[in-house]
Amino acid sequence: MKKYFVAIGLLALITACGGGNDKQATTDKAAAAPAAAPADALASNPDYQKGLELVAKSDCLTCHKVSEKLTGPAYKDVAAKYENTDANITMLAEKIIKGGQGNWGSVPMTPHAALSEADAKQMVKYILLLK
Known part of the structure; x- marks a missing residue:
């Protein structure tokens, strides 16, 4: 059940649009409609x-x-930088x-040595789907 709330929250975050003039709101609505299907x-x-x-x-x-971006890069930025290939999944x-x-x-990413390779690859697959 928790994963559905997280998925809905992410969907809301992705499709949320800020204020602005009417022309921008119209553009945002038009851009958000096709994004709903993916x-x-x-x-x-x-x-x-x-x-x-x-x-x-x-x-x-x-x-x-x-x-x-927070301390590290946004997942969408990572997805934009790397193609979804087996080599990149393994490397990441x-x-x-x-x-x-x-x-x-210059900010280092801390190691996550307790994480299995299979789980790390699954996380990378998720991130690369955010393109």
């Missing part, structure tokens, strides 16, 4: 669901957000487990 498709994707569940249980959201999963520094600035 968001629904994401919610039913097993890689998305499992990855979202793993991220929600981890400490990832302490440093990362879906759409905006290793960075999650071992930690890293330099790709997104």
